[in-house]
Amino acid sequence: MGTRLLRNAVAGLSTAFTAQRLQLAAKAAIAAGLAFLIAPLMPGAAANYPYYAPLGALVAMYHNVAGSVKQGLQALIGLAMGIGLAFVLVNVTDPSPVSVAVFMGIGVLLGGLPRLGSGSDWIPTAALLVLLVGGSNPDDFSFGYLIQMGVGVAVGIAVNFLIFPPLHFAAAAESLDELRAALGRQLTDMGAALKEEWPPEHEDWARRSDQLAGAARTVRHLVEEADASRRANPRRKLHPRDVDLDYRNLRELERVTFHIQDMTEVLSDVIWKDDVPYEVPFEDSAPLADAMIAAGKLLGSFQHEDLQEQRQLFGSAEAAVEHCSAAAAARKPAEGTVPASESILLSLHRILRAARPEPE
Structure with a gap:
């Protein structure tokens, strides 16, 4: 128990102190300090509320430039709506437990408006701050709050x-590999x-289906992050990358993941369940295994970026699949059973179609 807690704590610290997180923290610190330095220079009553400027800097700090712009504008829109809501309350009735509750509920409802994003939380927050902190002078407080x-x-x-606007291309490329x-x-x-002799000794592959689906979702998230990081980023011209190609590769890998999950389920059912109406004929086992191993080697070869090797492995995998398909088609299936080989071979054909290397 203690070892697991220590391991989880170390993993949490590793996540918190990644290079990307440290860079974001450093920029947030710089932005907050600069905002607080500039805040007293604001006109009129706004200079009396300098501590809201660092808060605005933190609100806008995001791990990509486009996200910073979007999150900052959404916060300001929500803030303005909340201030307006507070002024309606002040002009309609005196603040009381009932009126405050009603207007906070309205603020939460307004937060459900589309495209408000993170600004939705600022509507009731800003309204409540104007009522509680603004006191007898809500005009000056609202002006200072919004300006700062x-x-x-x-x-x-x-x-x-x-300051080093981040590009998340490396993480996306690594996750695809x-x-x-x-x-x-x-x-x-x-x-x-x-x-192997059935049931096989090694069965951890049968439990990986959910892991593969989770890995595919993670890759999609990272590719989308890479795409978002290049928007409004001045460094994108210095570090060009074909993100459209990443999306195409991602879609192909998602299809491959789906077919491999299906193959995993079919094969595990054939091996360990007695009540399924399909089986892998003994004669298919060796050629089918060779075809699957050849396709696996093909997928693994993409890490090396050797197109010639990929083409050779593709040819070997294609030949192995065609050989197994021809043998399965020539044999008459046993009465009362459905050969699972056909389902697995169909998936292999589709995997090869998705994993075909670039032509010469």
């Missing part, structure tokens, strides 16, 4: 734009299981 938050948001966006490798290992392990 705007200053902070502007500073936060500027700092994120000017890792998913290909994981899918290749899954095919190779299933092929090895077909060559």
Whole structure:
């Protein structure tokens, strides 16, 4: 128990102190300090509320430039709506437990408006701050609150734009390679299981279906993050990347993941369940295993970026699948059973279609 807690604590610290997180923290600190430095220079009553400028800088700090702009503007829109809601309450009735409750409920309802995003939380928050902190002078407080938050948001966006605006291309590329490798290992392990005496000794592959689906979702998230990080980013011209190609590769890998999950379920049912109406004929085991291992090696080869090797492995995998398909088609299935080989071969055909290397 103590070891697991320590391991979880170390993992949590590793996540908190990644290079990306440290860079974001440093920029947030710079933005907050600059905003607080500028805040007293604001006109009129706004200079009396300098502590809201660092808050605005933190609100706008996001791990990509486009996200900073979007999050900062959404916060300001929500803030303005909340201030307006507070003024309606002040002009309609005196603040009381009932009126405050009603208007906070209205603020939460308004937060459900589309495209408000993070600004939805600021509507009731801003309204409540105007009522509680503004006191007898809500006009000055509202003006200062909105101006200083705007200053902070502007500073936060500027700092994120000017100081090493992050590009998340490397994480996306690495995740695509890792998913290909994981899918290749899954095919190779299933092929090895077909060559073992049944039930096979190694069965961890049968429990990986959810892991593969989760890995595919993670890759999609990282590719979308890479796409978002290049928007409004001045560094994108210095570090060009074909994100559209990443999306195409992602869609192909998602299809491959689906087919491998299906193969995993079919093969595990054939091996460990007695009540399924399909089976893998003994004669198909060896050629089917060779085809799966060849397809697995093909997927693993994409990490090396050697197109010639990929084409050779594709040819080998295609030949192995065609050989197994021809043998299965020539044999008459046993009465009362459905050969699961056909389902697995169909999936292999589709995997090869998705994993075909670039032509010469």
